[in-house]
Amino acid sequence: MRWTDDTIAAIATAEGPAGLAVVRVSGRAAIEVADHVFRGRASLAASPSHTLHHGWAVRPASGSEENGRSRRLDEVVVALFRAPRSYTREDVIELSCHGGDRSARRILSALLAAGARLASPGEFTLRAFLHGRIDLTQAEAVSDLIHAATERAHDLALSQLAGDLGRRLDQLVERVADAAAEVEARVDFAEDVGGVEVPAHVVAAVSDVERELAELLADAAYGRALREGARVPLVGRPNVGKSSLFNALLGEDRAIVTPTPGTTRDRVSEAIELSGIRVTLSDTAGLRVALDPVEAIGIGLAERALDAGTVVMWVVDGSETLEPGDRRIAERLRGRRVVAALNKSDRGRRVQPEEIRDVLGSDVPVVPVSAARGAGLPALRAALSDRLGARAGEPDLPVTNPRHAEALTRARQALGRARAAANAAEPGEIVALELRDALQTFGEVTGRAVGEDLLDRIFSRFCVGK
Ligand SMILES: Nc1nc2c(ncn2[C@@H]2O[C@H](COP(=O)(O)OP(=O)(O)O)[C@@H](O)[C@H]2O)c(=O)[nH]1
Ligand SMILES: [Mg+2]
Known part of the structure; x- marks a missing residue:
C-alpha cells in the first residue's frame, strides 16, 4: 500500500437488507468522479463543502448504447466534504442509497467506471493517518471500535x-x-x-x-482480554459435569447432558460477558482414551481448545476422591492459568482444595460448585474473571x-x-x-x-x- 492521492471508492456499510447503505469516495478526483454518476439540482463541483444533495445515482450512457440515456441506479443523498475538512483530509463524497445488495454495488461499479479505484481494507483511515489528522493509535481504535x-x-x-x-x-x-x-x-x-x-x-x-x-x-493483559475476548475451555474427566456446568454458566440448556459418559462429542462454544470481557466458554469432550471414532474427534477438538485457551476451567467431581485420570489431566494443565471447579458439591466433598493446589500450584483458585443446583456459580465467575486479570471498578486501561x-x-x-x-x-x-x-x-x-x-x-x- 503506497501513499497515493488517487481516487478510491468502496462500500462503507455491511451487506444485506438494511435501511441504508453508504458508498464512500476519497481523493483528488472524488468530486469529479461523483458528478459523473450523480444527477441532482446542482453539480457537486459547483457546491460548497459540508452540503447535502438529493438526487439520483446513474450509470451514464456509454456512446454505444442505443437510446443514449443514462440508467438510474438508486435515489440517493450525497454528502460533500471538501479537503481538508473531511475524514481523510481529501475531498470526500458519501452517497447514501438504499440498503440491500444491489444499490450500493451498482453505484460503486459506476464510480469505478468513472475513474475511481477500489479502496483496500482500511485505506480511508490510512489516509486520515498519513495526512496527519489522527495518529496511529487513533487509526487502530477505529478498527477496535467496530x-x-x-x-x-x-x-x-x-x-x-x-x-x-x-x-x-x-x-x-x-x-x-x-x-x-x-x-x-x-x-x-x-x-x-x-x-x-x-x-x-x-x-x-x-x-x-x-x-x-x-x-x-x-x-495490559486485562486490556487485551477486553479488546480480543478470552477463550475458556472446560476440561475434565468424562461425567464430572462439564456440560452441566457449561449450561449453568450460560444459564440455558445449550450443551447435551446425559448420564452416559462420553456423550459430548462436539465442542460447543458460547460467549458470556465477565467484567466487560467477552468470554467464550467451550464445552469439550472428556479427556481420556476414546472409546469410539466419533468421540475421538471430539477429544482431538478438546486438545486443540486447550492449546488456544486463555484460562482453562478444570472440572473435577468433588464428591469422589481424585482418580488417576484427574491427575493425568492435571499434568497436562501444569503451567497454564487454571481455575478449578469442584463440582457436585450437593453430594458432599471428598476432594480438598489443597489436593488440587498440590498438583497445580498454590495460586490456583479452587471453587466448590454444584452445576445441578446452581450453587457456587457467582464465586466461580469471580475466580474466572480474576484469573483473566480483571480489576474491580473503572480502572484506567x-x-x-x-x-x-x-x-x-x-x-x-x-x-x-x-x-x-x-x-x-x-x-x-x-x-x-x-x-x-x-x-x-x-x-x-x-x-x-x-x-x-x-x-x-x-x-x-x-x-x-x-
Ligand atoms: N449431583 C450432581 N450431579 C451432577 C452435577 N453436575 C452434573 N451432574 C450429573 O453428572 C452426570 C454427567 O454430567 P455431564 O454434564 O454430562 O458431564 P460431562 O461428561 O463432564 O459433560 C449427569 O448425570 C449430570 O446430571 C452436580 O452438580 N450434582
Ligand atoms: Mg459433556
Whole structure:
C-alpha cells in the first residue's frame, strides 16, 4: 500500500437488507468522479463543502448504447466534504442509497467506471493517518471500535479514538526527548558544561517515565482480554459435569447432558460477558482414551481448545476422591492459568482444595460448585474473571493492543538501560543512544516512526470502506 492521492471508492456499510447503505469516495478526483454518476439540482463541483444533495445515482450512457440515456441506479443523498475538512483530509463524497445488495454495488461499479479505484481494507483511515489528522493509535481504535464485543471494550476504543493514549505517550516522549537533548548537549559541549556526566535530574526524569510506563502496562493483559475476548475451555474427566456446568454458566440448556459418559462429542462454544470481557466458554469432550471414532474427534477438538485457551476451567467431581485420570489431566494443565471447579458439591466433598493446589500450584483458585443446583456459580465467575486479570471498578486501561504493549515494554527496557548506563557513569553517548532507542520505539506506537510494512499489517485487518 503506497501513499497515493488517487481516487478510491468502496462500500462503507455491511451487506444485506438494511435501511441504508453508504458508498464512500476519497481523493483528488472524488468530486469529479461523483458528478459523473450523480444527477441532482446542482453539480457537486459547483457546491460548497459540508452540503447535502438529493438526487439520483446513474450509470451514464456509454456512446454505444442505443437510446443514449443514462440508467438510474438508486435515489440517493450525497454528502460533500471538501479537503481538508473531511475524514481523510481529501475531498470526500458519501452517497447514501438504499440498503440491500444491489444499490450500493451498482453505484460503486459506476464510480469505478468513472475513474475511481477500489479502496483496500482500511485505506480511508490510512489516509486520515498519513495526512496527519489522527495518529496511529487513533487509526487502530477505529478498527477496535467496530469490533468491540462489549460496552467496556467499546468505551476503551472510544477513549483511544479520542486520542487519550496518544496524548499520554506524547507527554512521555517529550520528557524523554528533553532528557536525550540534555545528554547530547553535554556530550557536544563537554568543556562548556563541565563534563559529560549525566546529571541526577535527568536520571530521575528517566526513571519517572519508566514508572509511568510500568503503570500503563500493569493492566495490559486485562486490556487485551477486553479488546480480543478470552477463550475458556472446560476440561475434565468424562461425567464430572462439564456440560452441566457449561449450561449453568450460560444459564440455558445449550450443551447435551446425559448420564452416559462420553456423550459430548462436539465442542460447543458460547460467549458470556465477565467484567466487560467477552468470554467464550467451550464445552469439550472428556479427556481420556476414546472409546469410539466419533468421540475421538471430539477429544482431538478438546486438545486443540486447550492449546488456544486463555484460562482453562478444570472440572473435577468433588464428591469422589481424585482418580488417576484427574491427575493425568492435571499434568497436562501444569503451567497454564487454571481455575478449578469442584463440582457436585450437593453430594458432599471428598476432594480438598489443597489436593488440587498440590498438583497445580498454590495460586490456583479452587471453587466448590454444584452445576445441578446452581450453587457456587457467582464465586466461580469471580475466580474466572480474576484469573483473566480483571480489576474491580473503572480502572484506567489505555493499553489494550498487544502491539502497543510490546513496543512500550521495549521502550521501558531501553529507558532502564539508559538509567543503568548513567548510573554506571558510562559515556554520555551510550545513554543518549538508549534514550533515542526508546524514542524510536514510542514512535512505532504513535506512528511517527513506522515503515510501510507495519502499516500494511495494521490496515490490512480493517474492513474495506473504513
Ligand atoms: N449431583 C450432581 N450431579 C451432577 C452435577 N453436575 C452434573 N451432574 C450429573 O453428572 C452426570 C454427567 O454430567 P455431564 O454434564 O454430562 O458431564 P460431562 O461428561 O463432564 O459433560 C449427569 O448425570 C449430570 O446430571 C452436580 O452438580 N450434582
Ligand atoms: Mg459433556
